[in-house]
Amino acid sequence: MNVVVCVKQIPDPAAPGELDPNTNNLRRDGKLIMDDSDSYGVEMGLQLAESAGGGEVTLVSMAPNNETSGLRTALAMGAAKATLISDDALSGSDALSTAKVLAAAIKRSQPDLIIAATESSDGYTGTTPVQVAELLNLPAVTFAKKITVEGSSIKVERQTEAGYDEVTCPLPALVTVTAGVVEPRYPNFKGIMAAKSKPVDDLKVSDLGLTAEEVGSTGARQVVFEVVAAEARQAGEKIVDEGEAHKEVVSFLEKLKLI
Amino acid sequence: MSISKVWVLAESADSKPTSITLELLTFARSLNTEIHAIGWGENVESLSTELGNYGATTLNVVPNVGDSLPGVPVASAIAQAVNSGNGPDLLLIGATYDGRDIAGRLSAKLNVPVLTNVTGLELQDESLVASHSIFGGTQVAKSKFTGNSQPQIFVIRAKTFSAEPSSGSPTNVNSLDPGAMDSTNAAKIVSRHVEERSGPKLDEADIVVSGGRGLSDKSNYSMIEELAKLLKGAPGASRAIVDAGWVPYAYQVGQTGKTVKPTVYIACGISGATQHLVGMKNAKNIIAINKDPEAPIFSVADLGIVGDTQKILPKLIEELKSRL
Numbered sequence: 001m002n003v004v005v006c007v008k009q010i011p012d013p014a015a016p017g018e019l020d021p022n023t024n025n026l027r028r029d030g031k032l033i034m035d036d037s038d039s040y041g042v043e044m045g046l047q048l049a050e051s052a053g054g055g056e057v058t059l060v061s062m063a064p065n066n067e068t069s070g071l072r073t074a075l076a077m078g079a080a081k082a083t084l085i086s087d088d089a090l091s092g093s094d095a096l097s098t099a100k101v102l103a104a105a106i107k108r109s110q111p112d113l114i115i116a117a118t119e120s121s122d123g124y125t126g127t128t129p130v131q132v133a134e135l136l137n138l139p140a141v142t143f144a145k146k147i148t149v150e151g152s153s154i155k156v157e158r159q160t161e162a163g164y165d166e167v168t169c170p171l172p173a174l175v176t177v178t179a180g181v182v183e184p185r186y187p188n189f190k191g192i193m194a195a196k197s198k199p200v201d202d203l204k205v206s207d208l209g210l211t212a213e214e215v216g217s218t219g220a221r222q223v224v225f226e227v228v229a230a231e232a233r234q235a236g237e238k239i240v241d242e243g244e245a246h247k248e249v250v251s252f253l254e255k256l257k258l259i
Numbered sequence: 260m261s262i263s264k265v266w267v268l269a270e271s272a273d274s275k276p277t278s279i280t281l282e283l284l285t286f287a288r289s290l291n292t293e294i295h296a297i298g299w300g301e302n303v304e305s306l307s308t309e310l311g312n313y314g315a316t317t318l319n320v321v322p323n324v325g326d327s328l329p330g331v332p333v334a335s336a337i338a339q340a341v342n343s344g345n346g347p348d349l350l351l352i353g354a355t356y357d358g359r360d361i362a363g364r365l366s367a368k369l370n371v372p373v374l375t376n377v378t379g380l381e382l383q384d385e386s387l388v389a390s391h392s393i394f395g396g397t398q399v400a401k402s403k404f405t406g407n408s409q410p411q412i413f414v415i416r417a418k419t420f421s422a423e424p425s426s427g428s429p430t431n432v433n434s435l436d437p438g439a440m441d442s443t444n445a446a447k448i449v450s451r452h453v454e455e456r457s458g459p460k461l462d463e464a465d466i467v468v469s470g471g472r473g474l475s476d477k478s479n480y481s482m483i484e485e486l487a488k489l490l491k492g493a494p495g496a497s498r499a500i501v502d503a504g505w506v507p508y509a510y511q512v513g514q515t516g517k518t519v520k521p522t523v524y525i526a527c528g529i530s531g532a533t534q535h536l537v538g539m540k541n542a543k544n545i546i547a548i549n550k551d552p553e554a555p556i557f558s559v560a561d562l563g564i565v566g567d568t569q570k571i572l573p574k575l576i577e578e579l580k581s582r583l
Contacts, residue, residue, distance in 0.1 A: 013534075017394050024400065036502075037515075096372050121534070124514055125375050126354075127414070130330065130363025139445040141328065143356050145508065155449075158328075159508050160356060161272060163454035167328065169446040179502040179515070221372040221406035230392065230399050233540055233559045240552070241566025246575035249525070249546055252562050256544065258466060258490065258523060259582065 001052035001149065001171075003045040004106050005079065006116040006129065008035040009063040009070030013121050023217065024224035025092050026122060032063060034070030037117035039184035041177050042074045044147060045115050046185075052149055055112070056080035060105050062090060062098060068200055075195035076187030083108070083201045090205065092217030095123075099131035101215060104208035107136060113154070114174040118143055133174040140174040141167050145181050261385060262292055266337070266347035266410075268358055269296035269303075269310055269318065276309050278463060279353035281422035283415060284313035286380065287351060288425060295347065296430065299324040299333055304432050311429040313422065318430040321437055330360030331444040332437050337361075338368045339438035341410060349387070350410045353417065362414045364443075374402055375414040389413055396537045417462055418520045418541070454507070459493050461510065466492030467521045467542070469512055470500060471535075473528020473549055473568055477505040482572040483527060489579045495519065495539075497529045513538035528568045531556025548572075 009032040011017060018027045034042075045057040059074050059082035071082045083105050090101065106114055114133075119126035133140035145164060146157040153170045159178060169175075187195070205212055213219060239245060253259045267283045269276055280296070287294045296310045299321040307318050321329075321336040340346040350365075352358040354376065366373040379390030379399070391400045404411055461467065468490065470483035480500070487494040495517070496510040512519055514537040524542035529535060531547070531554055539545070540559050547560035548568050557563040564571065 019400075094372050095375070096366055096370070099367065119515060121515070126359050127363035127366060127373055127375055130360050131367040134334075134364050134367035134443065137441065137443055139443050140330065140360070141446050142330075142360055143508070156446075157452075158356075160451070161277075161509070163452045163509075165451050166449045167446050168449055170442075173446070178508045179498065180504045180508065183504070221404055221408055222374055222402055223405050224391075224400045224402045226401040227393075228399050228401070230396055232397075235558050235563065236561035238552075238557055238560070238563035238565065241548075241564055241571055243570075245548075245564045245566050246571050246578055248562060248564065249548075249571075249575055250578055252544075252546060253490070253523065256522060259579065 001049055001055040001113065002109065002111045003049050003055065003057045004060055004109055004111040004114045005038070005041045005045040005057055005074070006102060006114070007038045007042065007059045007061045007071060007074050008120045009033065009061055009067050010035045010120060010122040017122070019227055023092060024227055028064050032067045032070055034073045035117065035121050037119070037121050037179055038074070040179055040181055041115040041117055042077050042079060043182045043184040044177055046078045047182060048113065048147065048149055058083065058109050058111065060102055061085070062101050064091065066202065071200060072195045073187065075198045076191040077185055078191060081199045081201070083203060085203045085205070085208070087205045089212040089216045092220055093215050094220040094222050095125045095128050096131055097215040097219045099128045099135055100210060101205070101208060102128070103132045103135035104210060105203060106132065112171045116174065116176050118176045118178050129174060129176045138172055138174050139169050141169050142176040144175045144177045147175055147177070262290055262348045264293050264295070264347045265290060265349045265351065266295045266297050266319070267315065268352045268361065269298035269306060270353060270355060270357060271298065271300065271303070271306055274302060274305050276306050277353070278422060279355065279417045281313050282417070282420040283351040283353060284310065284315055285422050286420040288314040290382065295319055297321065297333070297337065299329055307430040307432055311427045312424045314425045314427050315430045316427070318432050319435050320432060321435050323437065326447045327444050328360065328446045328448065329357045330364050332440060333361045334364035334368055335438045335440060336435040337365055339436050341369060347410045350412045352412065352414045354414050359414060362412055366412060371408040371410065371412060372404060373412040373414060374404070377413050377415040378419050380413060380415065380419070387411060387413070392537050394533060396533070396540050416518050418518050454509070458488060458491060461493040461495055461512070462517050462519050464493035465522045466490045466525070467495050467512070467519050468492055468525045468527065469495035469497065469529060470527050471497035471529030472499045473530070474500070475569065479569060480505055482576065485576055486525070486572060489576065492521070497535050498532070526556050527572060529556055530554045531559065
């Protein structure tokens with residue numbers, strides 16, 4: 001079974017984010033790393049390919065400046081190869097344009113299954129995977145907490161408000177996975193060394209049959225026109241527990257008449 | 260661009276419209292336009308009284324969704340209505356599991372953009388301006404659509420508006436043409452599992468008690484559940500312990516996860532990563548217990564306690580029990 005995993009390479013979430021003052025786009029020109037949310041998809045893809053007894057995991061990523069450091073992390077985990085779409089024309093792309101780019105790139109490898117995170121940890125748009133599925137004319141199951149392959153279909157436990165639904169879906173299909181569904185493996189030394197020589201296919205917008213007008217800031221039909229400081233919340237009292245601090249909590253709740 | 264017809268996605272649970280549905284209808288009324296709801300599922304017609312009471316005049320029903328995940332059939336029916344000239348200019352969708360599926364499908368079907376993760380929406384010079392909470396809620400990005408593509412689709416987070424009834428009469432019910440369904444509609448629900456959670460829902464509870472990494476061990480989460488139960492509140496969690504597999508995703512409060520606005524939010528062993536703050540910083544009161552005096556959670560806490568959750572929580576639980 002061949003699996004494509006969408007991987008986003010994002011600025012380190014531990015570092016404070018920054019917007020470009022001219023475009024209000026998130027600045028992505030520094031070092032990028034693999035979005036933690038995607039490590040679950042990579043792990044899931046590897047496990048499913050392994051249990052199906054064959055096939056491989058291909059990564060697909062769209063990133064500026066030919067960034068591959070996040071892809072190398074996933075390759076070190078065990079993915080076989082990667083497709084990177086990096087093109088100045090893509091700067092400022094909205095979610096739908098991004099989906100068009102990813103869909104065109106994924107189509108080239110004709111996978112049985114496409115896995116993505118439910119949303120990225122930098123943009124949080126959360127619509128791109130389903131847009132990709134629609135553009136590829138595929139069914140999708142989102143918010144998966146468990147996936148098992150049964151012949152030519154998959155069985156998925158899909159998170160719901162009340163619990164979960166058991167969903168079946170024929171392959172090929174797209175699935176989004178929530179964090180915490182599997183334990184992502186740490187790349188070992190051998191994996192890290194092997195990752196350096198694994199193939200990364202470098203593509204431009206024109207290679208995908210798309211025009212520069214359809215993507216990037218020219219193709220985007222939405223704009224962030226202003227960024228303002230949010231109303232700040234004031235910190236209140238801070239005490240150090242010396243054995244009786246639970247009483248402070250009790251009296252706080254009492255004052256609000258909650259107990 | 261003037262807006263003359265708004266559709267609001269009507270989701271339901273236990274034969275009642277969900278709170279986010281009523282919040283979106285309440286906002287829709289402020290635009291002074293025709294408001295339709297769009298729903299699906301068994302007995303969806305029974306929502307017409309409540310939807311009417313919040314301002315909808317018509318309930319458009321997507322027929323025969325059956326065991327399908329709603330994303331494809333609902334998006335297909337809306338696309339069909341838009342393409343035949345009977346669709347809305349504006350579509351308001353809650354940021355829910357199914358809402359996001361429907362928005363994504365529809366956006367790609369109609370080749371129109373969608374603005375998601377919206378935490379505020381207002382009309383400015385005839386344009387709808389959406390607010391998005393970014394960088395852990397320290398800043399607000401304001402966005403709008405630039406083209407003339409229709410409908411404008413906004414995916415809005417829970418608690419962005421408060422729900423107020425308008426005492427309108429029950430809606431008319433109109434059946435939509437679902438259009439031709441293709442292989443994209445192949446995902447089917449085989450069975451539904453309800454996970455028993457006693458007490459109020461996380462996003463409707465008056466008190467939310469959440470736990471994070473600072474609890475040190477998965478087994479200590481039981482203190483969070485016990486405390487929540489004693490306070491008749493709901494237990495929640497930070498992303499870190501959801502990622503670690505301690506509790507299911509449904510417990511997660513934060514950017515990825517639920518937005519909560521309880522009267523009191525009690526954060527136990529949660530450092531207050533930006534991703535978490537977005538989901539809870541609009542609580543009316545915040546209590547934080549954390550070992551690290553520099554933890555960012557203290558910058559939003561009304562009562563901050565620097566200390567060990569494993570020492571404080573058992574005493575707090577004892578004290579509350581003694582008052583029963």
